[in-house]
Structure formats: C-alpha cells, structure tokens
C-alpha cells in the first residue's frame with residue numbers, strides 16, 4: 001500500500017501581524033500552512049521586549065477606534081473586550097519649550113508661530129480634508145500642497161519638521177495623498193486603545209488558532225531561499241530543511257525577498273526603486289509622569305529624537321508597577337550612523353536629552369529607572385509620486401508567490417489594522433488561485 005502524499009502547504013514568510021493573520025485565515029479555510037519566522041519570537045514590529053523586568057512592546061503601539069480590519073479580528077479571537085479605550089491628548093515641544101496642542105485656545109497660545117500664522121494654521125487645518133478632495137494628491141508633492149495651503153512659514157517652522165520626522169528629508173517629495181489619508185486616521189485629541197493583555201496576547205491567540213487548526217509554525221529559523229518549481233515553490237530554511245510549497249505568502253520587505261529569490265522568481269518580482277525608512281527608539285521607565293500627553297513631536301530642541309510618546313498616559317501606570325513608560329524615536333534609513341552606534345551609547349545620550357527637555361519633571365537622576373534601545377531597519381517604504389499606480393499587486397506575475405507587505409498599504413498608514421486588511425485580501429487571492437488551478441486540472445483530465 002502506498003503512503004498518502006501530504007498536500008503541499010502554503011508557506012508564509014514572516015510571523016508579524018501580516019503573516020500571522022494570513023496563516024490564521026488559511027488555516028480557517030482548511031488549507032495546510034507552514035509559517036516561518038526568523039526572530040525567536042512572533043509579532044514582528046509589535047514584538048515584545050523587556051524593561052526593568054516588565055514586559056513591553058519594543059515600539060509604541062496603539063489601536064484606533066477606526067481600525068476596521070483589526071477590531072473584527074480581535075472579536076473573532078475573543079479579544080474585543082480586551083481593548084482599554086482612553087481619550088488622549090497631544091503636546092508640542094518646540095525650541096526647548098513645551099505646549100499643549102489640543103484646542104483652539106492652545107493654538108492661540110502657541111507662540112512659536114506669529115498670531116496671523118496661528119490663525120491660518122487653525123483655519124486651514126479645519127478645512128484641509130475638504131481642500132484635498134478631488135485633487136490628484138497622488139501626483140502632488142506634500143511640500144507643494146502644504147506650502148500652498150498653509151504658507152511658507154507654517155510649512156518651514158512646523159509642518160516640515162513635524163511630519164518630516166517620519167520620512168526625513170524625503171518628506172517633501174512624498175505624495176500629498178499619504179498625509180491626507182493620515183489626517184483621516186489621527187487627530188490631536190483622540191480616543192486610542194491598548195490591549196490589556198498587551199500585543200503579545202493577540203499574537204498568542206493567533207498562534208494558538210493556527211496551531212490548533214493544524215498549521216505549523218517555525219520560530220527562530222530564517223527562510224534562506226525561495227525557488228520556483230513546476231508545482232509551486234521550494235522554500236529552503238537556514239536549517240537546511242526544504243519545504244515543497246503549493247504557494248508562498250511573503251510578508252517581508254521586497255528587497256529582502258529579492259535576496260532570497262532564485263533567478264526565475266527575481267525576474268518576476270516588482271522592480272520598485274523604493275527606499276525603506278527604519279526607526280531607532282528608546283524606551284524609558286520613569287518613576288513619574290511627564291506631561292500626560294500621549295504624543296508630543298519634538299522640533300528644534302537639540303535632541304536626536306523627534307517625538308515623545310508617553311505610553312502610560314494611554315495604558316495607565318498599573319502595567320508598569322506605578323511607573324511611567326515613555327518612548328522617544330527617530331525615523332531614519334538603515335544607513336544612518338544610529339544603526340551602527342551601540343544601544344548603550346544611544347541610551348546614555350538620549351537620557352541626557354530627555355532630561356534637558358523635561359528639566360522640571362526629571363529633576364533627579366533616580367527619575368529614570370531604566371532605558372532600553374530598539375532598532376528596526378525596515379519599517380515602511382517611502383512612497384514616491386504616482387506610487388499608487390506602481391504599487392505591487394498581491395500575486396507576483398503568474399507565479400505561486402504572493403506579497404503581503406508594507407509596500408502595498410499606501411495610501412493608508414502602515415499599522416496592524418492595514419496589515420490585517422491586506423492579509424485578508426491576499427489570502428482571498430491565494431484561495432481563488434488554488435481553486436482556479438484545480439478547475440483547470442479537472443477540465444484537462
């Protein structure tokens with residue numbers, strides 16, 4: 001008697017939220033799946049870290065009430081009630097001074113701009129979504145659009161450093177549609193959410209659902225190469241194990257996939273000249289709160305970092321044993337000297353800079369109980385003009401390889417929400433593709 005041939009699985013590369021969602025959806029559709037994650041834990045950019053013996057996310061994360069894809073997934077996983085919602089506010093640190101930035105009165109008192117500019121800033125901000133409607137913002141440089149509607153002073157003084165923090169010098173070149181979309185997701189006074197079991201609980205629920213549905217997860221082992229074959233693809237792991245795959249869903253940045261692909265697949269991959277933005281961020285455990293603003297950009301304050309996120313303003317301090325948790329961050333390309341610098345040196349310098357920014361709060365040296373630095377070289381690609389037209393499709397040519405990466409999120413903001421929505425779409429295509437291949441086989445038989 002011959003042994004039955006195991007059906008080829010779909011191999012998912014990467015165990016961040018995109019890969020976990022894709023693996024979960026495939027398992028639910030009774031499709032064999034094998035997820036491979038190179039790091040020693042799942043979660044990708046939402047991965048856990050540790051500070052002062054307390055578990056945290058390495059990079060600040062929050063949920064928005066508008067997260068139309070993530071929230072239903074949390075429902076499915078039985079985690080809907082786990083989100084703690086909290087109104088949050090915004091501050092502004094400019095020229096070494098701190099300002100609340102949440103109301104018309106705050107704006108009127110915002111002295112870094114002259115009164116006439118404050119009024120223009122407020123009026124244009126109220127109208128901005130309407131001003132953008134019907135415009136070809138995908139082919140308009142952000143600088144041209146914002147300079148035009150706000151005037152050169154507001155652009156140079158506030159907007160360029162404020163939004164430029166995300167994309168650095170390239171920000172002016174980014175299509176205005178990106179910012180337009182972002183304004184739809186965020187506002188200064190906003191209700192934000194945080195999962196009470198941390199992001200780890202979401203990851204663990206997904207892992208359990210995949211494994212109990214028969215899916216396989218390999219963690220701590222990298223995919224070393226991907227080669228197309230006549231029945232699908234062969235995925236080789238760094239351990240030497242080779243998986244014959246029905247198809248592949250890659251969630252890693254496209255330049256990384258290119259470096260794993262054989263010649264045939266490489267020829268099919270989208271030829272995008274995209275730079276990726278990375279991030280360096282420090283997490284501080286403080287024995288006291290700062291200003292209580294969730295988010296405060298830092299402009300012209302002699303700091304290397306461009307923003308402060310007071311996480312405990314959203315989560316409460318109980319998670320951290322009554323202490324406050326604060327992230328500071330600088331988005332930059334992976335060629336930035338910060339990526340070569342040691343974590344301890346960055347921690348030392350940024351601690352001094354945080355103290356100088358909040359001299360009235362961080363009065364004594366004991367205020368900073370601990371600091372950790374985390375780096376991520378690939379956070380998201382920097383979109384260029386007309387990117388919407390060039391954005392990669394889910395399927396790579398007519399191969400069995402599918403992409404579910406941050407390069408396909410535009411113009412939405414990259415987030416867990418948009419990754420879940422993308423993974424849902426890509427899995428539908430994987431299933432459609434499998435079904436039409438089966439129909440062809442039946443017709444030919």
Ligand SMILES: Cc1cc2nc3c(=O)[nH]c(=O)nc-3n(C[C@H](O)[C@H](O)[C@H](O)COP(=O)(O)OP(=O)(O)OC[C@H]3O[C@@H](n4cnc5c(N)ncnc54)[C@H](O)[C@@H]3O)c2cc1C
Pocket residue numbers: 013014015016017018019036037038039042043044045046059060061062063221222223224251252256279281329376379404405406414415416417419
């Ligand atoms: C500082 C910061 C703040 C953020 N704030 C928020 C927020 O408030 N809210 C929000 O929703 N989102 C936020 N995000 C964005 C969010 O984290 C990302 O959009 C999302 O995590 C992307 O998920 P992903 O699965 O597509 O990619 P990733 O999380 O990058 O996952 C890709 C995975 O692939 C793995 N991998 C790479 N190479 C290989 C290989 N060869 N073999 C196997 N595996 C491999 C990586 O280890 C990684 O785990 C933030 C991100 C950052 C950096």
